Amino acid sequence: MGSKMNQSFETWSFDDSCKTMAWSPVSAVDLTASGSGLDNWADDADLVFLGIFAPPSDDDEKDDEEDKEEETVEPTLEGPAKDLDESLGGAISNLMIENFKDFKNGAEAGSTLPTLRVYQDSKAKRYILIGLGSQPKDSDSLEIGSAVGKALATKCNSEKKAASAKFLLPESVAVDAKNLKDMASSFYSTLYEDNRHRTGKKVVTQAEDLKSLTLLSDGPSSSDTMQDALDTGKKLATGMHMTKDIVNAPHNVLNSESLADTARRLAEESGGSLTCKVLGKEECEERGMGAYLGVARGSETQPQFIHITYTPPEGDVKKRVGVVGKGLLFDTGGYNIKTQMMELMKFDCGGAAAVLGAARAIGALKPPGVECHFVVAACENMINEKAIVPSDVLTASNGKTIEVLNTDAEGRLTLADALVYCDKELDCESIIELSTLTGACMVALGKKVCGVWTDDDDLAEELKDVSKVTEEKSWRMPMEKSYNEQLKSKIADMTNLGAPYGGSITAALFLQNFVDKKKPFAHIDIAGPVWDDKIGATGFGAKLAAEWIRRQGETDE
Structure with a gap:
C-alpha cells in the first residue's frame, strides 16, 4: 500500500508544492535531406510520398458540366517520379487520372490526395500523393511549408509499422530554406502529444514506428543547405x-x-x-x-x-x-x-x-x-x-x-x-x-x-x-x-x-x-x-x- 501511495506523490506531497515538471519527448524521427543518389530511390522505403502540383487553371474553362466530364489531364510526372510510375506500370498516373476531380480541387499545399496501397511486389506499403499547390514560375521557389509538414506528420503517424519514408519533390524545383524550416517545424510540432498524465494506453501521435523520413530533391539547393534548414525547423519545434x-x-x-x-x-x-x-x-x-x-x-x-x-x-x-x-x-x-x-x-x-x-x-x-x-x-x-x-x-x-x-x-x-x-x-x-x-x-x-x-x-x-x-x-x-x-x-x-x-x-x-x-x-x-x-x-x-x-x-x- 505504501508503494502505491508513493506513486501518487512522485513530484509533490501534501505539505510541499511540486518541484519539477516532466517534459514531453520530441519525436525521434530522423528528418534528413538528400540531393543525390536518386536512382532506385524508392526501393528501400516503406512509405513513398510524391509531391504533386495542381494542374494549371484554365481561365477559359466552360461552365457546362458535360464539357467538364469530358475533360482529361496528363499527369505532370517527370524524372525520378516518372521512372517510379513506369516501374509500377503507370499505377500512379492512373491514380491521378481516376481521381482527377479530387486532384484538381485538392492539390493545395498540404493536401493528402488518394493513396495507392501495396502494389505488386514493391517494398513500399503505400504510395501517397502530397499536394504542393500551383507549380512555381521559373524565378520562384517551391512554396512548401507548414501545411506540407503537417500532412507528412499526419500520414506518417497513421501508417503503422512503417520504419522508413521518402518524400520526392518534383524534378529540378528550387526549395528555399524558409520553406524547409517551416516544413520541419510543422512536422515535429504536429507529432506533439502530451502523455505525461495518462496511464494505461497512451495517445500516440509521434509516428513511433518510423525511424527516418528523407526529403529528396535534385534542385539547385545543396544537401547541406537543405539539411541545415530542416535542423533549424526541428530546433524551433523543440522550443514549441x-x-x-x-x-x-x-x-x-x-x-x-x-x-x-x-x-x-x-x-x-x-x-x-x-x-x-x-x-x-x-x-x-x-x-x-x-x-x-x-x-x-x-x-x-x-x-x-x-x-x-x-x-x-x-x-x-x-x-x-x-x-x-x-x-x-x-x-x-x-x-x-x-x-x-x-x-x-x-x-x-x-x-x-x-x-x-x-x-x-x-x-x-x-x-x-x-x-x-x-x-x-x-x-x-x-x-x-x-x-x-x-x-x-x-x-x-x-x-x-x-x-x-x-x-x-x-x-x-x-x-x-x-x-x-x-x-x-x-x-x-x-x-x-x-x-x-x-x-x-x-x-x-x-x-x-x-x-x-x-x-x-x-x-x-x-x-x-x-x-x-x-x-x-x-x-x-x-x-x-x-x-x-x-x-x-x-x-x-x-x-x-x-x-x-x-x-x-x-x-x-x-x-x-x-x-x-x-x-x-x-x-x-x-x-x-x-x-x-x-x-x-x-x-x-x-x-x-x-x-x-x-x-x-x-x-x-
Whole structure:
C-alpha cells in the first residue's frame, strides 16, 4: 500500500508544492535531406510520398458540366517520379487520372490526395500523393511549408509499422530554406502529444514506428543547405514543445518553483549557451519589487524571479535585448475572484511559456551577434490572509505607486517589476513582452490573432514581418494616449485598471510606465491564440520571439 501511495506523490506531497515538471519527448524521427543518389530511390522505403502540383487553371474553362466530364489531364510526372510510375506500370498516373476531380480541387499545399496501397511486389506499403499547390514560375521557389509538414506528420503517424519514408519533390524545383524550416517545424510540432498524465494506453501521435523520413530533391539547393534548414525547423519545434508542455501542465504540477526548475534544466541542456539565475523573495525585496511581490504574497508557493541569459558562443555582441513573459502559473482572480473559465487559468502562464520555449530554441540555434535576456516574474494569484485586496497601494521597483482597483488585473503588476529589471538592471536596448493579459484583446481579435502595442514604428514593422515569417498572426493596435486619464488615481500615481471599454489599450499604456520611453518596447497580448479548445496549448509565441531575437544580431545598430 505504501508503494502505491508513493506513486501518487512522485513530484509533490501534501505539505510541499511540486518541484519539477516532466517534459514531453520530441519525436525521434530522423528528418534528413538528400540531393543525390536518386536512382532506385524508392526501393528501400516503406512509405513513398510524391509531391504533386495542381494542374494549371484554365481561365477559359466552360461552365457546362458535360464539357467538364469530358475533360482529361496528363499527369505532370517527370524524372525520378516518372521512372517510379513506369516501374509500377503507370499505377500512379492512373491514380491521378481516376481521381482527377479530387486532384484538381485538392492539390493545395498540404493536401493528402488518394493513396495507392501495396502494389505488386514493391517494398513500399503505400504510395501517397502530397499536394504542393500551383507549380512555381521559373524565378520562384517551391512554396512548401507548414501545411506540407503537417500532412507528412499526419500520414506518417497513421501508417503503422512503417520504419522508413521518402518524400520526392518534383524534378529540378528550387526549395528555399524558409520553406524547409517551416516544413520541419510543422512536422515535429504536429507529432506533439502530451502523455505525461495518462496511464494505461497512451495517445500516440509521434509516428513511433518510423525511424527516418528523407526529403529528396535534385534542385539547385545543396544537401547541406537543405539539411541545415530542416535542423533549424526541428530546433524551433523543440522550443514549441516546451511552450506547449508549460501551458498544458496542471497547477499541482507546474507552479513558480517547478517553472524555475524547468528554466535551470533548459540552461543545463543548452551546453553553455544559456545561463540561468533565479531571484528569491529576499532578492526581489532588495530590488523593491513591491508590485510583483504584492501579487505573489497571496500564494504559499514562494515567488521565483527567473532570468535566463543567452550569449553567442562566438563573435561580438551587436545588440542586447530583453524578452519578458507573464508568468502567472494559476490565476484565481484573487479576491476579485473569477466567476467563469477558471479551469483554463493554467494558461495564464502562456507568455512565460513562449519566452522559455524561445529560450530553448535560441539556445539550440545559437544565433550570432545578439545577447538576449529572458525574464519571467513567476508566481500565482491566490487567496489567503496576506493576499492583496482592492484599494491596496503597491510600490514598483522604479518607485511608482499603484492603486489596486481589481486583484484580477494582476499580470500587469508582475510585469511592471520584470520590465524595470530588464530596462534598468540589465540595460536592454529593446524589449518585447508577451502575455495573456486581457480578455479585451480576445474580444477585439478573437482566438487566432495576437495584438501588438508599441509607439516605435520600426519595431512594429519588425514584428509584423516576423509574424508573417513564423505564420503567427498579429495585428498592431492603437496606443490611444487620451486613455491614460482612465488610469489616474486619487491616492497613487496610477491605478491598475481602466474603464470597462478599451481595456487592452489601457493595459498597454500601464506597462509603458515601467520602460524608458526612449527605448523600443512592444507589448504583445497572446491571450487568444495561446489556447485551442480542441487541442489545448498551441505553442503560440515561441517561434515569433525566437525569430525576432535571431534578427537582432543581424543589425549593426
